[in-house]
Amino acid sequence: MSSVKPLVLHAHGTGPNPYKVACVLESLGVPYEVKLWQFGDAPNGVKGEQFLKINQNGRVPALEDPNNGVVSWESGAVVNYVLRVYDKQNKLGPRGNDEQAIVDFEKWNFFLVSTLGPFMGQVNWFRHYHTKKNDDALERYEAQAYRCFEVLEGQLKHGGQWILPGDGPSAVDFHFYPWVYQHGFAGLSLDKYPTVAKWVKNVNELKEVKSAYEKVAKGQQM
Numbered sequence: 001m002s003s004v005k006p007l008v009l010h011a012h013g014t015g016p017n018p019y020k021v022a023c024v025l026e027s028l029g030v031p032y033e034v035k036l037w038q039f040g041d042a043p044n045g046v047k048g049e050q051f052l053k054i055n056q057n058g059r060v061p062a063l064e065d066p067n068n069g070v071v072s073w074e075s076g077a078v079v080n081y082v083l084r085v086y087d088k089q090n091k092l093g094p095r096g097n098d099e100q101a102i103v104d105f106e107k108w109n110f111f112l113v114s115t116l117g118p119f120m121g122q123v124n125w126f127r128h129y130h131t132k133k134n135d136d137a138l139e140r141y142e143a144q145a146y147r148c149f150e151v152l153e154g155q156l157k158h159g160g161q162w163i164l165p166g167d168g169p170s171a172v173d174f175h176f177y178p179w180v181y182q183h184g185f186a187g188l189s190l191d192k193y194p195t196v197a198k199w200v201k202n203v204n205e206l207k208e209v210k211s212a213y214e215k216v217a218k219g220q221q222m
Contacts, residue, residue: 016178022212023174034219116148
């Protein structure tokens with residue numbers, strides 16, 4: 001992709017969602033640069049005037065593509081855009097062209113963005129950031145996060161290394177990994193989910209994942 005101008009990934013270093021986009025870009029060999037924003041409404045903040053021109057919702061990730069002028073935000077939409085435009089060989093997409101393969105790809109992605117990810121986010125919020133202790137809320141979201149781990153454990157028992165059967169990771173793995181990887185920070189354990197723990201280790205060892213995490217961490221501070 002030597003003729004492709006680098007895409008611009010807007011991120012911050014603490015949230016999981018920008019990393020999934022970086023993993024996809026790395027896996028496909030799409031050139032990109034990273035700009036790191038802060039929380040809040042300061043000029044370098046995601047709620048500041050400059051960033052709100054990129055994403056009206058004031059959240060990362062957002063992606064700007066200078067090759068065609070497209071701006072995308074919301075991690076699911078960003079990843080889908082990258083796959084449509086830059087994954088013509090279907091390296092990371094559905095494991096087949098039939099309707100069931102397409103639905104399998106979509107249902108796991110939606111399960112992450114609608115369920116596992118938000119529940120993990122709430123666990124982190126009530127464990128680390130909520131100003132008043134709320135054990136009832138924390139216990140509820142812990143239970144829901146563990147329920148999601150159980151669902152993922154069952155799926156991974158198909159015998160392969162990845163969430164969808166196949167010889168390599170798909171975008172589904174990159175959607176899930178940044179959220180499940182931070183289970184320790186969330187105060188959660190994978191002891192009862194050994195297949196999930198093995199999957200985390202497999203994804204963690206991928207060179208594109210290591211590169212993505214290093215590149216985001218070294219992004220340009222805004």
